[in-house]
Amino acid sequence: MKTNPFEKIGETFIYASNRAGQLAFMIKSTVIWFFKAPVEYGEIVKQSVRLGVNSVGVVMLTGLFTGMVLALQTGYTSISLFNEPLYIGTVVGFSIVKELGPVLTAMVVAGRAGAAVTAEIGTMKVTEQIDALYTLGTNPSRYLLIPRYFAFFITLPILTIIADFLGVLGGFAVAMIKLRIPSTVYWDNIFIYMDISNFMHGFLKTFFFAFIIATVSCYKGLKTEGGAEGVGKATTESVVGSMLLVLVFDYFISAFFIVIGLI
Amino acid sequence: MIKTESLRKSFSGKTVLDGIDVEISDGEIFGVMGLSGSGKSTFIKCLVRLVNPDGGRIIVDGRDILKVEGGVEMARFRRKFGYLFQEGALFDSLNVLENVCFGLRYLTDISPGEYARVAREKLELVGLKGVENMRISELSGGMKKRVALARAIAAEPKYMLYDEPTTGLDPSLTKKICRLIKEMQDRLGITSIIVTHKVEVAFSLSDRIAILMNGKFKVLGTPEEIRNSTSPIVKEFTDRSECF
Ligand SMILES: Nc1ncnc2c1ncn2[C@@H]1O[C@H](COP(=O)(O)OP(=O)(O)OP(=O)(O)O)[C@@H](O)[C@H]1O
Numbered sequence: 001m002k003t004n005p006f007e008k009i010g011e012t013f014i015y016a017s018n019r020a021g022q023l024a025f026m027i028k029s030t031v032i033w034f035f036k037a038p039v040e041y042g043e044i045v046k047q048s049v050r051l052g053v054n055s056v057g058v059v060m061l062t063g064l065f066t067g068m069v070l071a072l073q074t075g076y077t078s079i080s081l082f083n084e085p086l087y088i089g090t091v092v093g094f095s096i097v098k099e100l101g102p103v104l105t106a107m108v109v110a111g112r113a114g115a116a117v118t119a120e121i122g123t124m125k126v127t128e129q130i131d132a133l134y135t136l137g138t139n140p141s142r143y144l145l146i147p148r149y150f151a152f153f154i155t156l157p158i159l160t161i162i163a164d165f166l167g168v169l170g171g172f173a174v175a176m177i178k179l180r181i182p183s184t185v186y187w188d189n190i191f192i193y194m195d196i197s198n199f200m201h202g203f204l205k206t207f208f209f210a211f212i213i214a215t216v217s218c219y220k221g222l223k224t225e226g227g228a229e230g231v232g233k234a235t236t237e238s239v240v241g242s243m244l245l246v247l248v249f250d251y252f253i254s255a256f257f258i259v260i261g262l263i
Numbered sequence: 264m265i266k267t268e269s270l271r272k273s274f275s276g277k278t279v280l281d282g283i284d285v286e287i288s289d290g291e292i293f294g295v296m297g298l299s300g301s302g303k304s305t306f307i308k309c310l311v312r313l314v315n316p317d318g319g320r321i322i323v324d325g326r327d328i329l330k331v332e333g334g335v336e337m338a339r340f341r342r343k344f345g346y347l348f349q350e351g352a353l354f355d356s357l358n359v360l361e362n363v364c365f366g367l368r369y370l371t372d373i374s375p376g377e378y379a380r381v382a383r384e385k386l387e388l389v390g391l392k393g394v395e396n397m398r399i400s401e402l403s404g405g406m407k408k409r410v411a412l413a414r415a416i417a418a419e420p421k422y423m424l425y426d427e428p429t430t431g432l433d434p435s436l437t438k439k440i441c442r443l444i445k446e447m448q449d450r451l452g453i454t455s456i457i458v459t460h461k462v463e464v465a466f467s468l469s470d471r472i473a474i475l476m477n478g479k480f481k482v483l484g485t486p487e488e489i490r491n492s493t494s495p496i497v498k499e500f501t502d503r504s505e506c507f
């Protein structure tokens with residue numbers, strides 16, 4: 001039997017649009033229930049705390065060492081090119097606040113909290129707990145998704161600020177101790193050139209990232225099939241999917257921000 | 264009243280329900296028997312649209328539930344039903360008491376202060392005491408089943424769907440649960456559909472029994488009629504000499 005290449009393309013297209021449809025439906029029903037039912041503040045707080053505690057340690061280490069290695073690399077590159085370390089604070093500050101802080105934090109959160117959300121919802125799916133939600137008068141959108149969306153929207157920006165702070169601090173430590181740059185120079189290098197719009201450029205992205213991670217991890221959880229093995233598979237797919245989408249969208253969101261003057 | 268008309272469902276080409284027509288009147292206890300994998304769970308899941316049928320009609324209290332559109336409307340409709348899952352489906356992030364209370368918030372007008380009392384009462388009905396604060400992972404199989412039962416009946420719905428209510432229970436607990444189901448029928452007029460493979464449970468509880476086979480209710484009648492039937496299908500089910 002010969003397979004028609006158009007058939008394959010068509011199949012892929014149908015599959016993709018099916019997926020998109022399901023995703024849109026999930027988001028739509030979450031928005032509807034957000035307006036139709038009282039928000040469960042207790043759940044939101046519980047999930048936010050869990051998510052924050054889950055990721056904060058790794059986020060801090062990530063931020064710190066990223067800032068440190070950035071200072072080290074720019075420092076020695078600058079020394080080899082110009083015989084002295086120039087603009088270390090500027091490079092570290094801009095890189096961390098605009099890109100690495102938000103993106104790396106999103107990576108960590110996708111890997112820890114996103115995976116946890118998919119595993120939890122996926123387990124609930126394969127053990128019929130999701131069905132049980134329906135029979136007990138509620139539904140996954142209302143009981144699981146809304147609190148988790150909120151948790152990501154609340155914690156990701158906070159975690160990003162923590163990462164930014166530690167990154168800049170890590171850079172400072174290396175600049176001072178290894179590169180012997182006076183501390184005022186490092187801070188001046190940051191604060192003379194950077195203003196609030198640079199910070200907002202990075203900060204506002206985190207809300208998009210939060211949306212991506214929440215959507216992917218919840219969707220993958222709800223679509224889990226095939227017992228414990230299926231949960232493992234869904235979790236991996238969720239993490240990889242979130243990370244890729246964050247990286248891809250990061251470019252386009254940055255480009256968009258630059259167009260509207262949020263540089 | 265629950266009525267289905269040529270209810271059909273298949274999973275990826277495999278037909279599970281192939282035209283089920285049945286009418287279950289209010290206050291009735293309706294037993295469903297059938298071999299493992301014959302589609303018993305699928306049938307009761309269709310009744311609350313946890314599984315969406317491929318075709319046919321399901322009329323509950325005069326309304327075709329397959330025509331109900333939108334999650335909000337469907338949620339309102341599902342309130343009429345209590346559902347005991349075959350595997351319990353207890354929330355393992357919550358403890359026993361929280362599990363039993365769970366539906367009260369969404370399904371009833373009971374004030375939050377009363378939840379714990381109502382839940383304890385239901386737990387006592389299924390023979391559980393002093394387990395309120397245990398985690399689900401600490402429970403035995405039979406305890407899980409009974410906690411799930413307590414959770415399903417907590418809001419006292421009009422229709423109860425039981426998927427294997429007595430599986431994994433010892434004989435005295437089985438009797439207790441059977442009495443409970445009967446009592447809920449007598450006292451509250453609750454209509455029950457009981458999926459079971461225990462012949463004695465089906466026969467002692469049900470007003471009518473159906474045997475599901477090849478996607479259809481091949482046999483349907485009162486326990487008396489079924490006991491006197493000469494159909495080979497019935498023989499297969501009621502034959503008690505399982506191991507010689
Ligand atoms: N979600 C699903 N996807 C694919 N096939 C399914 C699904 N649910 C059920 N089936 C199939 O439908 C058939 C009937 O399943 P069902 O769970 O209704 O059986 P059952 O009568 O309840 O069996 P048991 O007595 O073992 O619980 C089985 O062959 C099963 O493989």
Ligand SMILES: [Mg+2]
Nearest residue numbers: 303304349426
């Ligand atoms: Mg079953």
